Amino acid sequence: MAKKPESRRPTSRKTVRQNSRKNSLASLVIPIVVGVVLVALIVGAVILNEKRLSSAAAVRPEEISVPVKTVEPQPTQSIPNPEVPRITLKETQSLLEKGQAVLIDVRDSGAYDQSHAAGALSFPESEIESRLSELSRDKQLILYCT
Numbered sequence: 364m365a366k367k368p369e370s371r372r373p374t375s376r377k378t379v380r381q382n383s384r385k386n387s388l389a390s391l392v393i394p395i396v397v398g399v400v401l402v403a404l405i406v407g408a409v410i411l412n413e414k415r416l417s418s419a420a421a422v423r424p425e426e427i428s429v430p431v432k433t434v435e436p437q438p439t440q441s442i443p444n445p446e447v448p449r450i451t452l453k454e455t456q457s458l459l460e461k462g463q464a465v466l467i468d469v470r471d472s473g474a475y476d477q478s479h480a481a482g483a484l485s486f487p488e489s490e491i492e493s494r495l496s497e498l499s500r501d502k503q504l505i506l507y508c509t
Contacts, residue, residue, distance in 0.1 A: 455505055464503040480507065 458464035475485040
C-alpha cells in the first residue's frame, strides 16, 4: 500500500500575521523580564547602601573613643592690673541680691548678645568713658569680661 502524500494546507495571510505577532511578543517577554529584574536589583542595592550609610552615621556618643587630656590649672601669679581690687563670686552675688551693686559686662556687644550674666549691663570697654554718666554713683560697679 502506498502512502498518500500529506497535503499541506496553504497558510493564509491572517495565520501568518497571527504567528508573527506571537513570535514578536514572545521575543519581547525575555528582555522585559530581564529589564525588570535589573531595575529591582539596582533599587535594592541603593536601598541597602542607604541603610548602611544611615547606620554608620547614627553612632552613639558612648561608642566614640576620644582621648581625654586633663589640663592643669595655670598659676594666677601674673594677674593683669594687680592694683585693681578683686571681688569673689560670693561677694558679688551678695551685693547684687542686696541691690548694692551693678554688674557690667565690658566685652563687645556681639559677645554680650551671645551670652552674659543675668542682670548684667552691656558697656563695651571702648565706650565706658563716654557712657560714665549712665552709671549709678550710689552703687558699687562690678566689671567683668571673659
